[in-house]
Amino acid sequence: MEPINIVNSIYAPLDRKNVDTDQIISKEFLKRIERTGFGQYVFYHWRFDKDGKPNEDFVLNKPEYNSAEILVAQDNFGCGSSREHAPWAILDYGFRVVIAPSFADIFHNNCFKNGILPIKLTEAECDELLEKGLEKAQAIEVNLEQQTVTTGYGKTYSFTIDPYYKQMLLNGWDEISLTFQYEDQIAAYEKKRIAY
Amino acid sequence: MGKNIIEKVWEQHVVHREEGKPDLLYIDLHLIHEVTSPQAFEGLRLAGRKVRRTDLCFATMDHNVPTKNLPTINDPIAKKQIMTLAENAKEFGIELADIGHPDQGIVHVIGPELGLTQPGKTIVCGDSHTATHGAFGAIAFGIGTSEVEHVLSTQTLWQLKPPTMEIRVNGELGLGVTAKDIILAIIAKWGIGVGTGHIVEYTGEAIRKLSMEERMTICNMSIEAGAKAGLISPDEITVEFLRGRRHVPQGEQFEEAAKYWLSLASDQDATYDVVLEIDADEIEPIVTWGTNPAMGVGVSKTVPTAADYNNEADRAALNKALEYMDLQEGQNITDIEIQHVFIGSCTNSRINDLRAAADIVKGDKIAPGVKGIVVPGSWSTKRQAEEEGLHQIFLDAGFEWRESGCSACLGMNEDVIPSGERCASTSNRNFEGRQGAGARTHLVSPAMAAAAAIHGRFVDVRKLQKQEA
Numbered sequence: 001m002e003p004i005n006i007v008n009s010i011y012a013p014l015d016r017k018n019v020d021t022d023q024i025i026s027k028e029f030l031k032r033i034e035r036t037g038f039g040q041y042v043f044y045h046w047r048f049d050k051d052g053k054p055n056e057d058f059v060l061n062k063p064e065y066n067s068a069e070i071l072v073a074q075d076n077f078g079c080g081s082s083r084e085h086a087p088w089a090i091l092d093y094g095f096r097v098v099i100a101p102s103f104a105d106i107f108h109n110n111c112f113k114n115g116i117l118p119i120k121l122t123e124a125e126c127d128e129l130l131e132k133g134l135e136k137a138q139a140i141e142v143n144l145e146q147q148t149v150t151t152g153y154g155k156t157y158s159f160t161i162d163p164y165y166k167q168m169l170l171n172g173w174d175e176i177s178l179t180f181q182y183e184d185q186i187a188a189y190e191k192k193r194i195a196y
Numbered sequence: 197m198g199k200n201i202i203e204k205v206w207e208q209h210v211v212h213r214e215e216g217k218p219d220l221l222y223i224d225l226h227l228i229h230e231v232t233s234p235q236a237f238e239g240l241r242l243a244g245r246k247v248r249r250t251d252l253c254f255a256t257m258d259h260n261v262p263t264k265n266l267p268t269i270n271d272p273i274a275k276k277q278i279m280t281l282a283e284n285a286k287e288f289g290i291e292l293a294d295i296g297h298p299d300q301g302i303v304h305v306i307g308p309e310l311g312l313t314q315p316g317k318t319i320v321c322g323d324s325h326t327a328t329h330g331a332f333g334a335i336a337f338g339i340g341t342s343e344v345e346h347v348l349s350t351q352t353l354w355q356l357k358p359p360t361m362e363i364r365v366n367g368e369l370g371l372g373v374t375a376k377d378i379i380l381a382i383i384a385k386w387g388i389g390v391g392t393g394h395i396v397e398y399t400g401e402a403i404r405k406l407s408m409e410e411r412m413t414i415c416n417m418s419i420e421a422g423a424k425a426g427l428i429s430p431d432e433i434t435v436e437f438l439r440g441r442r443h444v445p446q447g448e449q450f451e452e453a454a455k456y457w458l459s460l461a462s463d464q465d466a467t468y469d470v471v472l473e474i475d476a477d478e479i480e481p482i483v484t485w486g487t488n489p490a491m492g493v494g495v496s497k498t499v500p501t502a503a504d505y506n507n508e509a510d511r512a513a514l515n516k517a518l519e520y521m522d523l524q525e526g527q528n529i530t531d532i533e534i535q536h537v538f539i540g541s542c543t544n545s546r547i548n549d550l551r552a553a554a555d556i557v558k559g560d561k562i563a564p565g566v567k568g569i570v571v572p573g574s575w576s577t578k579r580q581a582e583e584e585g586l587h588q589i590f591l592d593a594g595f596e597w598r599e600s601g602c603s604a605c606l607g608m609n610e611d612v613i614p615s616g617e618r619c620a621s622t623s624n625r626n627f628e629g630r631q632g633a634g635a636r637t638h639l640v641s642p643a644m645a646a647a648a649a650i651h652g653r654f655v656d657v658r659k660l661q662k663q664e665a
């Protein structure tokens with residue numbers, strides 16, 4: 001997993017609530033057996049119309065947001081199914097950071113396993129980001145170490161993050177290797193566990 | 197002070213706890229299916245790792261399997277995923293209910309059928325509806341593929357201990373109102389974010405009276421309420437459901453297990469971080485009109501209007517949903533005509549669901565222009581239904597009687613609803629495009645779906661029952 005700390009980039013304002021994983025990656029694209037190659041399908045039914053032509057109104061299709069590595073959305077981002085294909089698609093498309101007022105649990109968890117930083121800002125802060133970002137594309141700086149988001153319009157927002165997950169992202173740790181350090185405890189637990 | 201079942205089961209599974217870290221939690225049962233596991237097995241292979249406890253894993257295919265003309269699989273990519281699971285199960289030594297196996301079915305239907313699902317277990321699966329197994333008093337939740345890999349290699353997961361929530365359903369359900377209506381009513385009342393981050397215990401008189409199948413329907417949709425998991429304390433109904441099943445202990449050992457299971461039930465004076473209450477007698481059969489599961493109302497009501505909401509965002513969501521669903525504000529629910537009926541999915545495809553639907557259908561015919569399919573949740577359910585003659589009732593009425601799988605719940609196989617058409621569905625998600633690009637889904641109970649098939653529109657099943665009485 002690639003470590004992450006400072007991301008300085010344009011952000012894509014996705015002004016929607018309850019963006020679910022079916023919308024992030026539609027089921028017809030779930031049949032690959034690899035982890036990569038999902039980016040081309042991200043938000044497919046929003047990006048393309050029925051005939052496969054790009055929908056020019058959709059934010060990701062506007063050239064000014066092309067280089068965005070940060071995605072900003074509304075409440076309850078990533079709700080729906082547990083498919084990790086959703087964060088894979090987001091990462092593969094080029095996003096490293098997703099900012100929203102709240103995230104669905106499994107999606108939130110999945111982000112950390114894939115080197116995506118999910119940031120919770122308040123609703124008002126997200127609204128402001130969305131509004132300014134829709135007016136005109138702008139860059140912000142995300143700093144995980146400092147736990148801050150610095151905007152181009154003179155405001156700095158801070159966010160909280162679980163310290164364990166923060167370390168994981170900063171160091172790009174592989175969680176399974178970490179857990180192997182607890183192998184003795186797992187074995188000891190197995191000896192005394194209640195099992196029917 | 198007493199403890200609730202969530203705390204009891206959680207504490208029992210902590211392998212390691214340390215300040216500033218999530219708990220390292222032991223996993224008792226890992227269910228595996230074809231869509232979310234290939235990359236996890238690939239990860240093991242690349243790292244040269246093996247599966248720590250093959251005896252605590254169980255695999256089956258469900259999401260992609262065709263529900264007719266088996267064993268032919270036309271879609272080459274689906275076929276590849278299905279074959280990949282079979283190869284992985286073989287290579288790593290995991291028990292598999294393969295296509296054609298008498299136990300095969302939707303993973304959340306067969307776990308309980310086989311007695312793999314038991315009170316007090318921690319159960320995970322790379323699927324959000326794993327919460328279904330909570331009906332037995334297990335902590336059961338969906339995980340992503342990286343976590344699938346983590347459980348395969350360590351039999352544990354790092355988990356932050358979630359806050360707890362009690363949702364108490366007081367009183368008694370009216371005639372024609374089902375478990376599906378309870379959970380849809382809960383989500384409609386408090387929204388799809390109500391449970392976010394929490395593990396929910398469903399309690400109260402109305403819950404205690406439900407069969408295990410009905411309890412599974414409720415826990416199944418915990419995820420639609422945003423919860424990490426949902427469960428119900430075990431009682432005699434739980435114990436009797438499990439008695440004699442293949443993977444539970446037999447004879448005297450069963451009684452011992454039963455005693456232990458019952459001891460896990462929440463204590464009388466247990467407390468929760470959040471408590472919500474709803475009255476069962478307020479609940480009527482629910483029909484969703486929109487594009488998330490909270491957008492539902494009683495069948496006697498109308499589609500909401502902008503005036504029902506007090507903020508802009510909600511009004512915008514209403515408009516967007518109505519546009520997608522091609523409905524009008526204030527329209528009667530019973531004026532909505534449907535073209536498809538899907539009876540199936542891990543929410544409502546068990547034997548009691550098929551019985552409830554057959555009860556309504558019996559002796560009638562599907563309305564002209566309506567296409568109905570019935571997809572039993574497992575081969576075992578299918579055999580049982582056929583023994584009871586339910587399949588004949590459906591066939592006589594004009595339904596298709598299919599083989600088991602997820603089917604039109606998510607339309608990963610051929611069972612998709614055409615764009616612009618409307619489906620009364622017993623599944624759990626009505627997101628845009630869920631049942632097919634442009635398809636319009638209305639979530640309902642099996643009885644309501646069956647009644648809609650006969651009438652070509654939504655009808656209040658309570659009125660049907662009153663007429664017969």
Ligand code: SF4
Nearest residue numbers: 325541542602605606
């Ligand atoms: S039936 Fe539907 S909700 Fe259940 S596991 Fe299958 S796809 Fe998921």
